[in-house]
Amino acid sequence: MSLQWRVLAGFVLIASGYVGCESVFAIDIPIPNGSFESTVVPATSETGHMGRWTFSRASAGQVGTYAPDPPLAGQVGNSVGRIFVNSGGTASTRATIYQDATIIREGIYDVSVLVAHQPGQEPSTSPFYLNFESFGFGGAKILLGENINPVGTFSSDSFTQYSAQVEIASGHPAIGQYLRMVFNNQSQDGGTTGTGAAYNLDDVQLKYTPTGGEQRSLGVWQASFETEVWTSTMSGHGSAGYYRPQTPLAGTQDGDQLGFVSVRSVSTDTNSVGALYQDVAAILPGTYTWNVAAAMEAGFEATTTPLKLNVEVIAPGNVKSLLLSHPVPLDALNTTSLTDLEVTFDIPADSPHIGSMLRLVMVAEGKDASSNAVDPRVTYLIDNVRLTLDGPVSLPGDYDNNLMVDDLDYGVWKSSFGQSVTAGTLADGNGDGVVDLADYTIWRDNLGASVAPTLSTNAVPEPSSLLVVALLTSALLAVRKTPC
Known part of the structure; x- marks a missing residue:
């Protein structure tokens, strides 16, 4: 249909x-x-609520994602979450990543996460928190569980898997609200080097065991903090x-x-x-x-x-x-x-x-x-x-008519420079019948333009240059073109 x-x-x-x-x-x-x-999510019998990561900070806290170079041992994918504090700011300093991951039902929820210190920014006083909260649907936010991991629990050499769980009994007021997973670094801490204290996070997994039933996995959006x-x-x-x-x-x-x-x-x-x-x-x-x-x-x-x-x-x-x-x-x-x-x-x-x-x-x-x-x-x-x-389509500066403006078009301009041509042909970009510096300017100003959604970084050769640099690019589009 x-x-x-x-x-x-x-x-x-x-x-x-x-x-x-x-x-x-x-x-x-x-x-x-x-x-x-x-991003692979576990197979389930029906869709459920899938939240997204929220990054929250106060005072001297910093929060976000980045790609460690080199990756830490045990890292999944290229990116990790990062919660960072330093010794500046105020007593309210914190860095928090959280996700409203599912609708709460009676049973047990298990969360696991890979945690590591950021090399060179190992905490000296600030612990790592994994908290459970309920939120939404008109109800008050409830702290369902707080799990504090003291300094020294994790290392900066590799990720350590940490797990925590919360049980929701029948009739609990949080039933029907969102289950919020909260990863928190809260307190002023210059770290062991005085440059701050950071925890890296990766591979967040959520499982649910209904009362009297079997455990099953639930989907977590950007579980490994990869760019979507x-x-x-x-x-x-x-x-x-x-x-x-x-x-x-x-x-x-x-x-x-x-x-x-x-x-x-x-x-x-x-x-x-x-x-x-x-x-x-x-x-x-x-x-x-x-x-x-x-x-x-x-x-x-x-x-x-x-x-x-x-x-x-x-x-x-x-x-x-x-x-x-x-x-x-x-x-x-x-x-x-x-x-x-x-x-x-x-x-x-x-x-x-x-x-x-x-x-x-x-x-x-x-x-x-x-x-x-x-x-x-x-x-x-x-x-x-x-x-x-x-x-x-007409792309300004596309003198070889391949639907992209690249260094090959500069070659067309250079080889025909100074010629009188039929208006709009060869490298006559402004249609005045002469290939001149004005046509070079049109090419230069549009270098990198394409029907493909790509970005390229190119050094622009000057008109006097004898070198035409081959542009290394991959075609993102299957083009079926009728030449003029």
Whole structure:
């Protein structure tokens, strides 16, 4: 099944002041992790709430992620979380990383995390805390458990796995709230070298054992603090993340995992949002076709809240604007198979928004009692995100007509410098019929431009240089081009 929409939109990439050879092309724009496979989550019978890391600090505390060089023994992936304090600031100094990871039910929750000191910034007085809290849904925050690990528990040579658990008894007031995992470094501490005290964190795992049942793993967003190409955003009691179903959707699922966006109906909320988005490419003129495979999760079907496929533009300065919004009709999706949705929109060649970034957003937004009276939430499953572009393009400085401005174009300019040519051919970038220094300036000012969302760092050769440096780059797009 396929659904299609077509919209005329007012954004385009134009080549100001450039009169050059125009290519007609069709490109498949790659969507990294388009099937949500990059971060493996445990297989579960249904989606659950998946939070995201929140970084919080006070006074002289610092918090974030980084890539140790060299990696510490036992490290998983390239990045780790880091909570740092020093001897400055005030007594309120702290560094905290936390995630609202799941909805609390009766039973036992186990959290494990790899912990190490940052070499050269070993703590001298500040312990490591792993706390459990409950939060949200109109209830007061409750400290469910505090686990203090004194200085000396961990090393700076390798990661040590640390585990803690909390038991939620029947009738506990935290049931129905979020379970918040909190990693904390709190107190002024110059460390053993006087430069501060830091704990590194990695590979956070969460398991749940229901009363009388078997233990199972729950998903943790960015469990190893790796950079995700998809951004998860949420407000109210929305959620978004990855889901590995125990049984794939019949014949249509691409890979083992799906993305999901979800909103939960809570009386204290006026609105909730769960969204996944990705900035995919610089905007070019032509016809875009965006395909997404989607379904409703069985038992959590929507009654009023649609899945929206939104296209946003991110202009220089991170200025965001909504280009298109497509609510998917509720009756277009089912719970047994993925429906391929297709959104087509045209970008005409008359817009001033040169270089703006195209953002694809899949979002559930609203308040929906859903089909489930016990757990009133709506969940959409998403898979196999694709994007193609068909149309003409003129890139200023692209003198060899390969859809990128690189050092090869400098070679075209150098070999034809001083020639009178047909306007707009060879390296006549401004269309005045002569290849001159003005055309070199057009190339220089646009070096690195491409239909691909890549960045390159190149030294710009001066006109007098005899050296043409070969640009080492990999093609991110499958280009089907008709030469002019």
